Amino acid sequence: MTTKRPVKRAVTFFFAFSAFLAGFRFISSDGPRFSPTDYVVEDGFKLNLIASEPFLKAPVTLDFDSKGRMWVVEMIGYMPNLEGIGEDELNGRITILEDRNKDGVVDQSKVFLDQLVLPRALAHVYGGLLYVDGPKLWFVEIVNDKPGRKTLVDPVYAEGGNVEHSSNGLMMNIDNWIYNANYHFRYQLKNGKWRKEPTSPRGQWGITKDNFGRLYYNTNSTNLQGDYVLPNKAIRNNYFKPTIAEHQRLASNRVFPIHQTSVNRGYQPGVLDEKGYLKDVTAACGPLVYRGGVFPKPYDLNAFVCVPEANLIKRNILDFKGLQTSARQAVEGKEFIASTDEGFRPVNLFNGPDGAMYIVDMHRGIIQHKAYISQYLTEQLGTKKLDTLQNAGRILKVTSTATKPNPVPDLSKxxxxxxxxxxxxxxxxxxxxxxxxxxxxxxxxxxxxxxxxxxxxxxxxxxxxxxxxxxxxxxxxxxxxxxxxxxxxxxxxxxxxxxxxxxxxxxxxxxxxxxxxxxxxxxxxxxxxxxxxxxxxxxxxxxxxxxxxxxxxxxxxxxxxxxxxxxxxxxxxxxxxxxxxxxxxxxxxxxxxxxxxxxxxxxxxxxxxVVEKNAVDNRTKGLKLFRSICATCHGADGKGIPELAPPLKGSEYIDGSLKRLAAMILHGVSGPIHVDGKLYQLNNEMPALINNKDVSDQDIADIIRFTQNAFAKVGKGISAEDVKKMRSKKPEGSGAFTEKQLLESDFDN
CATH class of the missing domain: 1.25.10 (Leucine-rich Repeat Variant)
Structure with missing residues (x-):
């Protein structure tokens, strides 16, 4: 499939600009338009839009081939709605973007691979393409821009966890090994055979390197982390795990957005300041050590970091002193790029063939996975209609006003x-x-x-x-x-x-x-x-x-x-x-x-x-169990289903005692029940799980933790040990709990 730039681009721009002057943002049928006035960029730099819809949707990463063309991973299935239903659709793809007329803007796209499940990484290596499809890592040969022979490199590469916690990155380091974010193996094709070796796990989303070959990464709540030493040097002893040589927090997590911020835990004290601005990163990702060579000298080896929840990009200055590395905020109180556009969701950064810095902007409203999204954020996104911003996406290019990017070379020749x-x-x-x-x-x-x-x-x-x-x-x-x-x-x-x-x-x-x-x-x-x-x-x-x-x-x-x-x-x-x-x-x-x-x-x-693959985190496990056990009656969105089960949002059984909730799940509920002041005449019993040997106490604790995150006014925690104690809190008689018994029993003592 090939997409070309619309002929009437100039006309579209005229109406978009007129709409902006009229005081509102013009949205075309192709998606939201880019307005430079929505962005505050550090002095001496400019930001240009080089690709957007209809040429791509929901981009999450990219790589350049030897001709200098962008190959973009489109994770179209990610959180298609606030319930996260439909993520397993075969709608992900890898697309080749080209600037055919050399005016600096993409004018053609063609799909290289499609029908992928939540693809999240790719790398041009060994003359082919390494990429992720579902949990599997594949290598495919490239024949005239079409996929050739495929080789399964690792069947469990991205097993475990939700898409925000599964392996990604795929960066070739200077040592000829391919490293990842969020996975403890590295890869190499040597003498015709794929090698897979243990390495230290690093970060959550995105990975980068300096000229020496040290690795840098982050987690959602850490601006920048890094290793003091080259990879795999301090882990030669199988019975020793270094704590200083690797995984060091390098910089402050302080962040400086330019608008009030909608974030997942915004209701908790200390997350937002008195103006409603985010104080510390909560979704940091996609770091980049700039090695492009065309920015002014003070920017060489600066570490840039995406902060999509606050719609900005940080700049950290790396300091190398002795055997240690540290980083500091480049300009106190200001970010390298900050936007008032809440759809600006930078998730990855890359050095380009021309020396510029490229931003992968997923450009969407929802960037929090269902397993972790709070009721607070769900309401905020719904109120702002950010949940309707889907199927957009942008690639932005950052250049210096003092220097020109280099011509894009064709190294294939x-x-x-x-x-x-x-x-x-x-x-x-x-x-x-x-x-x-x-x-x-x-x-x-x-x-x-x-x-x-x-x-x-x-x-x-x-x-x-x-x-x-x-x-x-x-x-x-x-x-x-x-x-x-x-x-x-x-x-x-x-x-x-x-x-x-x-x-x-x-x-x-x-x-x-x-x-x-x-x-x-x-x-x-x-x-x-x-x-x-x-x-x-x-x-x-x-x-x-x-x-x-x-x-x-x-x-x-x-x-x-x-x-x-x-x-x-x-x-x-x-x-x-x-x-x-x-x-x-x-x-x-x-x-x-x-x-x-x-x-x-x-x-x-x-x-x-010892460990071969990533484990499923408890919150994601709880989501999966909820969907398979509870959603049939309560609905995947927890809103309840008439004649089957009441809603969970607003339920005193969700907001009340968690031990009571555990007892309900273990022993079941029957008869009429009031929820949020409304009587529900249930014709069926809520089934008991106490005799289901496939569901453990930890499983039930995980289900409850998910419901707390997704539906409770204020989330609380419960342990597997607490659940175990509720096994003996049986209702009188041989049946399930009635409403009267639930209200009169003391589950917390």
């Missing part, structure tokens, strides 16, 4: 030497893609130039890209890595190189590696010492005598730095007792090693090495 030159380009997107294309093209003739490039140093860390092209080409050797380590003046390059050197560990190379360690420690670099320590695991298995003393020197040098001590604990996997017995560790490391030995004895591994 680039030669090997052209791609080699692009490894030094200021635009990180171009460097990343050139690295991958050199590997895909199997450019073995360029190995000597790549080795030479890996010995150089610049602010863009080009040498690291060169290292991983060599890795992807299977062209690394112990000799060329040793040469790179010896000649490089850049600690970041050496950090990656010593990690890559570990795969060449043999007993014959122990003396040479010991000499490398001595030379590196003489450089007195925190970065080099840390990554050297974390890269000695394979060498320790060959010679305790050679390398335990190396770790001991580093340990004593950084005795009070927990990041280094966690790195050493990671490297000592299986050697903890030897180190304790022979190296007299300082307190931090001694504590780490003692705890690790205890966990090994109890066989308590880091969960990433």
């Amino acid at each position: 680039a030669t090997g030497n052209e791609l080699l030159a692009l490894l030094s380009h200021p635009n990180g997107w171009l460097r990343d893609l050139s690295q991958q294309l050199l590997i895909q093209k199997n450019e073995l003739s360029l190995v000597p130039q790549l080795v030479a490039l890996a010995k150089t140093g610049n602010e863009f860390l080009t040498a690291i890209h060169a290292l991983y092209v060599l890795e992807g080409l299977n062209a690394l050797t112990f000799e060329n890595l040793s040469s790179i380590i010896a000649q490089s003046k850049q600690p970041e390059t050496i950090a990656h190189a010593v990690g890559l050197l570990e795969r060449f560990a043999t007993r014959e190379r122990v003396p040479k590696m010991k000499s490398i360690c001595t030379n590196l420690m003489a450089q007195n670099s925190e970065t080099i010492d840390l990554y050297l320590a974390m890269s000695l695991n394979a060498w320790l298995k060959l010679s305790d005598a050679a390398f335990l003393p190396v770790l001991s020197i580093i340990e004593k040098k950084y005795a009070t730095q927990p990041v280094v001590q966690e790195g050493i604990t990671s490297a000592l996997a299986g050697k903890e007792e030897q180190y304790l017995a022979s190296m007299n560790p300082t307190d931090l490391l001694k504590n780490n090693l003692t705890q690790t030995i205890g966990k090994r004895q109890k066989n308590e591994m880091n969960p990433i090495y």
